[in-house]
Amino acid sequence: MFARPLLALLCWLLLASPIAAPAALAPALWVARDGDTTIWLFGTVHQLRAGTPWLTGPVAKAFAESDVLTLEIAPVTPEAVTQALVAVTPVKPAPLPPELDRRLRKRAHELGFPAQAFDATDPWFAATTLAAQPLARAGYSPAPAPETLLARLADRSGTAIEPLETLDGQLGIFAALPQPAQRAMLTRVLDDPDPVPTMDRIVAAWGRGDVTALDRLLANDMDAAGPAVRGALLDRRNAAWARTIGKWTRQPGTRFVAVGAGHLAGPDSVQARLQAMGVEVQRVQ
Numbered sequence: 075m076f077a078r079p080l081l082a083l084l085c086w087l088l089l090a091s092p093i094a095a096p097a098a099l100a101p102a103l104w105v106a107r108d109g110d111t112t113i114w115l116f117g118t119v120h121q122l123r124a125g126t127p128w129l130t131g132p133v134a135k136a137f138a139e140s141d142v143l144t145l146e147i148a149p150v151t152p153e154a155v156t157q158a159l160v161a162v163t164p165v166k167p168a169p170l171p172p173e174l175d176r177r178l179r180k181r182a183h184e185l186g187f188p189a190q191a192f193d194a195t196d197p198w199f200a201a202t203t204l205a206a207q208p209l210a211r212a213g214y215s216p217a218p219a220p221e222t223l224l225a226r227l228a229d230r231s232g233t234a235i236e237p238l239e240t241l242d243g244q245l246g247i248f249a250a251l252p253q254p255a256q257r258a259m260l261t262r263v264l265d266d267p268d269p270v271p272t273m274d275r276i277v278a279a280w281g282r283g284d285v286t287a288l289d290r291l292l293a294n295d296m297d298a299a300g301p302a303v304r305g306a307l308l309d310r311r312n313a314a315w316a317r318t319i320g321k322w323t324r325q326p327g328t329r330f331v332a333v334g335a336g337h338l339a340g341p342d343s344v345q346a347r348l349q350a351m352g353v354e355v356q357r358v359q
């Protein structure tokens with residue numbers, strides 16, 4: 075089979091440059107092995123700046139040797155995202171408290187959105203959209219992020235891609251959050267007009283494999299959002315994913331699982347839940 079060497083070469087070519095490049099990063103990587111089964115666990119950040127060299131060393135080797143790439147969701151088209159958003163958009167959103175509505179309109183105007191941009195949406199959508207805009211202006215994008223690059227390489231090499239969740243399911247988690255929790259998310263975003271420094275710190279901690287610092291940074295956001303958000307976005311999903319991965323340990327093959335780094339940090343991480351199930355997980359980078 076020539077697909078694996080070709081994939082490794084593609085990884086190298088995508089990172090190689092005659093121009094002086096930043097030093098290669100070393101994000102954390104774990105592995106669970108059981109007989110003829112190998113499952114790699116790799117934490118991602120969903121947006122990066124272009125030219126961030128993370129796919130090197132053990133991570134590149136583990137991915138190149140894998141038969142299956144597992145992502146949170148399968149790659150989707152912009153049209154599919156639009157359709158999924160329409161499906162979860164409420165017929166008549168609950169009105170925001172006047173002061174929160176005023177602050178939302180002010181921030182939306184500052185970022186160049188139309189005055190009524192978020193009148194027909196729930197607070198979670200306004201929060202995530204407003205948080206993403208400054209990051210995009212600072213050069214952050216999904217294009218160089220792990221999920222996008224890994225999916226592109228897997229598609230070229232013929233490596234199977236299997237999702238843990240569906241796009242509809244992920245958006246449904248946000249849409250099902252209680253209104254107070256959604257408003258807390260929006261308030262948190264409005265209280266932090268410049269999320270770029272925090273994102274820079276998250277990427278730096280991720281890039282050097284500092285899981286403790288990463289957990290601390292991400293936990294701040296979760297704690298501010300409240301237990302309902304943490305339970306829906308992190309805890310219940312970690313438990314479900316650990317059960318699924320536990321079943322895979324009884325199937326032969328090599329699988330590369332790439333999910334948001336927050337799911338692989340802290341005492342309730344996917345790895346901790348796997349360990350509690352009797353699945354031994356070792357950190358290799």
